[in-house]
Amino acid sequence: MDPANTPLGKMLLEEITPVIMVLNTPLVEEACLKNGLSFIQMLSPFCSFNNIDVPVRTASDQPYRIKKFSSRLFYGSDIRQPNLEASKDRLKQVITQASEKDISELCSDPPQIKDVINSFESAILPSWFHLFNKELIRNVSFSEHEAFDHPVACLLVVSSRDDHPINKFADLFNTSKLPSLLNDGAMDPKIMKHYLLLHDNQDGSLEKASKMLTEMRSTFGSNDCQLLCINSSHDGHIERQDDPWSLFKPDASIGKQLGCFLSNEDLIEIRELMQNLSSKHIIPYMEQKIRELNQQVSATRKGFRNQIKNLWWRKGKDDAVDSPNGPTYTYNSIESQIRVLGDYAFMLRDYELALSNYRLISTDYKLDKAWKRYAGVQEMMGLAFFLLDQSRKEAEYCMENAFNTYLKMGPSGHLNATRCGLWSAEMLKAREQYREAAAVYFRICNEEPLHSAVMLEQASYCYLLSKPPLIRKYGFHLVLSGDRYKRMDQINHAIRTYRNAIAVFKGTEWSHIKDHVHFHIGQWYASLGLYDVAVTQMLEILDCNHQSKATQELFLKDFLKIIQKAGKTVKVLKLPLPKINISSLKVIFEDHRTYASTTAANVRESLWRSLEEDMIPSLSSGRTNWLELQSKIMSKKFKESSICVAGEPVKVDIVFKNPLQIPISVSSISLICDVSSKSDETESGTNNIIVQKNTELKLSSDWDMGSDNALYTLSEVHLSLEENEEKVVQLTVTPKIEGILQIVGIRWKLSDSVLGFHNFIDNLGQKNIAKGRQKAKHSLADNLKFIVIKSLPKLEGSILSLPKVAYAGDLQRPVLELKNQSKFSVKNLKMKISQSRFLKIGNQESMNKDFPACLEKPNNREQGVHPIPSTTPNDTFLFPQDTLIQGGTPLLLPLWFRAAVPGNISLYVSIYYEMEDVSNIMRYRILRLHYNIQVLPSLDLSFQINPCPSRLHEFLVRMDIINKTSSEIFQIHQLSSIGQNWELSLLQPVDTIFPSRALMPSQALSCFFVLKNIHTSFSSEKKVSSVPVLLGSDLKLGPQTSDEQLFDTASFPLAAFHHSERVFQGTSNQDPNTVDFILITRPLKNTTDPGISESSHLFSHHVCHCSTSSHSPIWWLLEGPRSSYHDFSTSFSEINFKMTIYNSSDSTASIRIKTSDSASTSEGNETVPQSPNSANQTGWHYASLTQDIKVSSDVLGTQMGKSSSLESVSPFIWSGTSSTTVQIEPKSMAEAPLQICIFSPGIYDLSNYILQWELLPTAGSENIETTTSSGTSRGYPYYLTVLQST
């Protein structure tokens, strides 16, 4: 790459060019100003030539040609070191001007980082950097230590209107008027002079001017004098395609055209003048000067002898002045001459020559400690190396050296250092060493923020341009630069840098940095009044839960402040506060299925389906639903859509979350909906998009529309969210007309000032398209689309006074209330309850009675005649045919609720009804009710029944109650036995065992009862019916004197619940020898638990299938005297006993009574009977037998042990046969005589006998496998006291 074509090369060719000093008279200026230009401005465009083609011969003999050449024009007064303050202002002006240009661009979206990386350098770098850098470099122009700014020639201009032009020329070059630099010896005042006579054609004819010219020529020499005629155009309307001055005077006022009086001939003349000046005068002059100086330098400095001499001479000067700038050199000192030689050679592009001369003096300056000059020379060496495209390292080293030397000088060298840095950065950039360039830019930042801002920004672009791009550093330097711009109130620039930085940080997780950038850029936009953009930026930082609470507060406050300043309600799509959980979106709508409560709607559809299976008419059986029936009416397209009814709300549940640690208030949350009437929608689906677009448009217009309009009604919700709080919001839309309802999105107002909205469909719809699965999956848009049909009657229902929390056993009477607000009636009501164990339908009459008095047993005691209410086999309750509900009058239906088992119980109630009005699309609807009830454990009740050892058909019942509640006190009221005619009686008076009747929390109680089978006829005539008639006996567990009524366990609710309990607690009711118990208790005092209502309570506890029979089907009773007197002195005593044996089984039993006299029975501890391996039993044996035995054996086992110990003391013997066998028919009794012989007085336990029984198979022997076919029973304890008679 040609170094001259690089930006730096171009810059050098432009900047390091011969300077022409212009001295003119005021009249010259005046003539030029007619065109809106100064004299220099007029000439400037014609100073640079791209194809001048001048042969040049410098020190060497070989000439070369210069194609490009330019020169710089300066007024004499300007040839001085620029004023720092003025230059600062100029720099600032450049920046400010640049910022004003691209304000519109600032508002656009930040670019994508990928695009930025791939774009070209020219596209990235703002063009004004060039201008800025140029200005910076000009700051150090006309320094004394550099010769390239020394004027090469002087152009003296006098107007033809001036009097005595010759004198004027002399005056102009008067030393007193010359710039001080020329006078004080820094610059060579002996320069080439060129005389120009300017003639304004408007002033008169050329004659006078030509006369003057001849006069001048005679005075100054013919070659050096020239005449320039301008303003040849009189009308001032010269139109030019390309304005040559536009580049040089960009800030010109638009109204006035530059150079309006300059005709094309004038321009040509000017160009010729300048070309002539350059090629014929300046270049030859410089050549000549170079040769001259070169000779001089060669004579004094070149060669071995001169070098030695020089070195020695310099050494000798060591103790000379050591001022910071080193010794002063005048223009005629040899050092300055060498420098001039180098610079001239540089300007004429003989870089070799320049370099050799720079080298020559650089050592001298170094030895002289003339640091500034040394640095300047080093700088030029670097540039010369660069332009020669030699030795990169050398070039870099020189630049580095120069830079460091300038810095070493302290503040005075900073400006030079800056220039040096800019050049070296450009040099590095030209060689694509962007990272190094960036480092250089970074180094030339100084305290002045504006300056360093620009430098940092340039550095950042270098990072971006480096390969591979260092994007993060790019971002960082942009941010640094933006901060400095901001400090200097260059908001536009600050925004520009931050805006570019956003591109870097976008999509990363560096939220700390991102927040900072967005926050500040947002504030800056706001300060410029660009509130819309400000708001979009601030939106990025709202979701900042990673920040501290204070920062969150600050962000939110500033955001709201900006919103406030904007002065209007701002609408924001995707406002991040609060967060919406789209996946939580839940739509509840009612077609033929209606719900009494939200919880009912949340229940799985399949659950309801299975519950309603039988109720729904058979037409819709199978997979079809009613919609398919109506497919003729409905267009097929909407088969998939959901149905809703006009006038009935569609509910949408959605979760709002506050991600911040500060509370926020959200108000006016409502849905955005679109309703189109039916006629529109018969068109094809293509207008869906149009509909959506319409809604988008509507969003903007509808914002202030109230929640009411002709098409639909929306609900509004206001809420405030605490820190990190999540809330479910239920929103409703109620369509008013038939047609299509589309739920589009949701809107809300944050802190009463920002309107946020969120479009459901956009989000997910697009996602689906992207996945290409739209067909497979029902899109959200479809799910949010509803066909609105004509309004229908709708049944509303609720169960009044159903408790939320109840103790197990609690019996209550809630009421089902059904209402229909519309004037059309509904009919054919059916109801189904999922848990009939918990809920029963009562009859209408009981509504009027008090609870629990209605359950009390009537005084005229009629038993067991209450029929159980009619229920269809599948428990569907049919309302009376004439039930019609309409017009808001409620239908009340009593229900009975009993908390059957502890746990969380879900009750599902489904009510089917049909429309009276048949013309409707929907024939029937279903009302679904759902209740959750928490049932707490209350009393733990268990019964144990043992046959009474002393009496046949009597049993001892042990009731164990434990109060499992923590606070509740129960009063035991009544125990009822239900079963085949059982009679229950107290073993002891209640007052003795249980005086208080109150069961304290966690108190356990056992009490005993006697249960008597009053079924006297032991025949099998009475069969157990499948639906048992609930007969039983009730026992009041209270003071007999009290007037408390017994509750009728056989009446409806208790009996019905009992029936359910029976079904649930046991699988079979085949065994007739079971008894069911109902314990009725009442809470003693009002509970402290507020969850349970204060009304009067009744608790019923049902224990079913308590088996009375032990494992044996055989009952027996040993009857005989309990005590006897006998005179043992005469003989032993013989006592007779009678054993009555009852066979309770259905088959004939063969029973052997075995008595044993041995003291210890070998089978004594073997309570488990031998497994019956009898021949008639094949395969299965009833394994659960052991369990049955254990229940009853613990009593017997202990007695057995006792008895054996007794026996060992005083034996007695069974007389008569030791083994008697009897055959007993089913359900019949037999008697067997027994006799014992006693030899001494004492107390005897006569339990050492066993009954071996075997059931003989009957004809229908298949059904006996559940009962024992044979077994052994031990004798009951029977104590006999025998006393010595006297």
Next chain:
Amino acid sequence: MIVCVAVVGHQNNPLYIQSFTEADDALKLHHIVHCSLDVVDERVNNPRKSGPTLNETFLGLLYPTENYKVYGYLTNTKVKFIMVTTDLDVRDADVRSFFRRFHAAYVDAVSNPFHVPEQKLQYQVKAIDDCSLQTIVDYCHLSCILDGI
């Protein structure tokens, strides 16, 4: 003094940044760590192919800023550790040993069964990380001081 340590995930996402200064310079440190990733990327993409450094996890001095030195370390799961120090005269061996300890602490932290890979370490392992990290940093300070003597 160690000013800041950071863990950066393999997507160049910050996992953990902890500064040990009293001053409110979180933003600055974030920027420094973020910028140093450029250098890490560069080192990873143009590894020095010479033998001993081939499998080296320690990336060395990433870049010197005005007041800080930034060192990097790259685990075999492409998780980067960045350490920012104000010590201008730091021996590589010290930094290496710091990173080794820090790596061990990191492994402990992510061995938490409840840790989700690529999730910020700030919350769930704060307790573990903080205390062990503090000890490591303290230890390194101490050893630096001892070295100074």
